[in-house]
Amino acid sequence: MQLNKNRLAVVGPADSVALISEVAQERGSQLKVFPIIYQDASEVPEILRRYDNEIDFWLFSGKVPYCRAVISGNTQKPLYYIPHTGSSLYRVLVQIANSEKLPINNISFDTFSKKEIEEAFADISPDIPRFYLLEYDGVISAGDVADYHYELWKSGKIEAAVTCFLSSYQKLRGLGVPAFRIWPTRDTIRTMLSVAISEVEASRFKGGQIAIQHIAIDGYEDFIRESASNYAAKRTEMRLYELLLNYTEAVKGSIILHGNGQYTIYSTRGVVEELTRQFTVMPILDDVTRELVVGVSGGIGFGSTAYAAEENAHIALGLAQRAGKGKWMVVLDDKTVCGPLNSATHLRYSLRADEPAFRELAAKLNVSATTVNRIFAACDKLDHATVNADDLAPYLGITPRSTRRLLASMVANGLAEVAGEEGFGKGRPRKLYNVNLDRLLPRP
Incomplete structure (x- = not known):
């Protein structure tokens, strides 16, 4: 049985495309090559729009057409270029x-x-x-x-x-x-092709991972008790099921209704990753918020086995419910957490606490290793190391008061310092803290 070949678009001026395509044909057992010639690199965005559905990944003749492709945002497929060495x-x-x-x-x-x-x-x-x-x-x-x-x-x-x-x-x-x-050498082309093929194959393997999504109505018992009638509650559940059914169709999956406001959706990683825009948004959240009077939380888990995906989905749902009502979180196969989806405080951080430095620091600050990871992720998201408790708290998933205690503990341990104060109106000025990321977790 012949395996499906990766569909490669080679894009550039005629002479470069001819040379790159010739070298790419050496990998004919793995690649189906589509040469696409342009007169000027400004044509790249339109080329992406026209051919993206027919291509698995793109290889450009140089850095400029590659940059035009990146800036255009007209594809989610992998992009590569031949460097001039x-x-x-x-x-x-x-x-x-x-x-x-x-x-x-x-x-x-x-x-x-x-x-x-x-x-x-x-x-x-x-x-x-x-x-x-x-x-x-x-x-x-x-x-x-x-x-x-x-x-x-x-x-x-x-x-x-x-x-x-x-x-x-x-x-x-x-x-x-x-x-x-300047012409690229054949060796440079071969090297870039090997890198691209390896990464695309790895991505395809990940895209085929099992995706399990656990969804639950928040505070289900309170929801039933506060509903106008049993019929009203059932209508809400039926409407939620309909919304989830539409979403399940979009991710090409299957859905199971467990009762008591709980649902599970089975699909694969590739389609979920694309639909959630690399785990940043949840398409049905706006519909749920607009049409239902109850919060709905979800946890999405991935894994190379059903057991691993199931475990990560349960972890993700637990994180979502601790973050508040109507939250959705993702746990990847490597224990990376993404979320909350559709949130201004969306973070990407690790659940792992394997490094002794993580465990030691978490114990010193009397917090979990996950909170330590969130501090790093929050400072990266905020793009600066000077923070106040009110701004940092939503990212850490704790109250501003608890965040102030944490920052005070970091100051006491030499991991942060008070940088000043900022005042708003008649309220008490808020302290600003400089977080010392290098000292917070020394890197080898």
């Missing part, structure tokens, strides 16, 4: 010196780093000659690149130009500039 640079310098008999001083470059160019020159000559370099981050147009080289040549500052862009190369040649094109 020092060997490619060395090859073009040899071409300039030996084949074209041009001096290898006063040359302009783009895309590479200064260090890469200096190391390539060092392989040819003990003295590094003068050169010019256009460095950039992210997206740049081929026209701007050509203009950079042309202005240097027109002013007499360079003898030759080296570019990674086909359009720039063609324009410069048309203007009479001695221009040279």
